[in-house]
Amino acid sequence: MRPFNADNIALDKWESILKVRKKPIVVHAVQLNFPEGFKVTTKEGEAFGKPGDYLMFDVKSEKFLCDKEKFEKSYDIIEHA
Numbered sequence: 001m002r003p004f005n006a007d008n009i010a011l012d013k014w015e016s017i018l019k020v021r022k023k024p025i026v027v028h029a030v031q032l033n034f035p036e037g038f039k040v041t042t043k044e045g046e047a048f049g050k051p052g053d054y055l056m057f058d059v060k061s062e063k064f065l066c067d068k069e070k071f072e073k074s075y076d077i078i079e080h081a
Contacts, residue, residue, distance in 0.1 A: 026078070028057040029071070040065065
C-alpha cells in the first residue's frame with residue numbers, strides 16, 4: 001500500500017485545517033559573531049553558522065542553529081544570563 005501524497009494539500013482547499021499555536025517552551029541561545037563563521041555537531045550532523053547566527057540548546061540540551069533573521073522573527077529574549 002502506498003502512502004498518501006500530501007504535496008497537494010493547500011490551506012484554502014482543505015476543510016479540516018486547524019489553526020494552532022506552538023507551546024511556549026523556553027530554550028537557550030548564544031549569538032556567535034566569529035568573522036569566519038562557526039561549525040557545530042548537531043544530532044543531524046555537522047552544521048555551519050554565519051557570523052551573527054545563534055547556537056541554540058533545546059529542552060534536552062541538544063544543539064541546533066538558528067539564523068539571525070529567523071531568530072529575530074521567532075524568539076523573544078526573556079532573560080540575559
